Amino acid sequence: MATLSEAYREHPLHLRHIIPLDFSSIQTLPDSHAWFHDHDRDSVPDQNRDHDHNDDGGIPSIPIIDLADPNAMELMGMACENWGAFQLKNHGVSMSDIEEVEKEAKRFFDLPTDQKLKALRSPGGATGYGRARISPFFPKFMWHEGFTIVGSPSSDAKKIWPNDYQTFCDKIEIFQKQMKALAEKLTRMIFNLLEIPEQEKKWVGSTNSNNGAIQLNFYPVCPEPNRAMGLAPHTDTSLFTILHQNQTNGLQIFKEGKGWVHVNPNPNSLIVHTGDFLHIISNARFKCALHRVVVKRTKKRYSVAYFHNPPLDYVISPLVVNDARFRRVSVKEYFGIKAKNFGEALSLISTS
Ligand SMILES: C=C1C[C@]23C[C@@]1(O)CC[C@H]2[C@@]12CCC[C@@](C)(C(=O)O1)[C@H]2[C@@H]3C(=O)O
């Protein structure tokens, strides 16, 4: 079975796009990380106040959907059409298992830089510690560190904690299993809503369909948050992404006509983003949400994302339509197109 690593092998990154800054030793914002000038109209607003309440001036954010609601499937469809994202409550994943992973993320990111660098992602690799893979597409670096896990994290964990890697691996494994089960449940509901034919659903839940990836994200405190960027605007490549954020807000979703809208942490809820693959399969009926993360002066932020992907050899195409807006493309090929072209990837497979 092909793995995500194979998709990235042909698109190696330069080390400067992998090795993060040693944020622990930084007192002022370096020019390499300064996205805005103080007087910029575009600068990231308001996070230097470091408050965590909703300060959106009444602009509604993404819907909150209760998975136990008999109308959950239709509500998810509407949220995917209007926002490309929603918050999910009563999702069935144990919050204490999620908090255990958040704890492990803190344990990892709190390590001294030389320890974290032992698990540095290789230039052509998918897993390990490093900057976000989208870094080469932006003129400035992000105020962010990530740790990507595809399959078992044991080889990276052994490099960091040779005598104590099992705790990390166990917690990740428990989380992975629960996320996969939730992701499969949501896939079935969304595919039913889209009336996807049975033969296209065969991979869902099959044992060799385990092509999910976990991303631990860390946004250190920042001396000049208004001029920095935690994670630059992007859409996820996945079918959809399930995200847990700690109690420090920072995630924003772009909504036409409204601009950047905060997604405030909602204890017990998980955020679901529609990714590129679901956008393609739904023939653009579902939006893939453009999102970004802003940072704070005094509050660190952590998040844990689970990217749910079809198998790499699965061929993606708009299903159940005559006027397909995208050509057929294998999951592996699309990861390659995205790795090389980032924001242009969808238009490169567009039929118009
Ligand atoms: C499955 C994946 C999605 C992701 C690339 C990856 O292989 C693992 C890391 C993911 C991540 C997390 C931060 C934002 C993002 C755009 C990035 O640079 O790395 C996503 C990637 C993606 O969705 O394409």
Ligand SMILES: O=C(O)CCC(=O)C(=O)O
């Ligand atoms: O940290 C967040 O809230 C968002 C992370 C994200 O967008 C990603 O991992 O793709």
Ligand SMILES: [Fe+2]
């Ligand atoms: Fe994302």
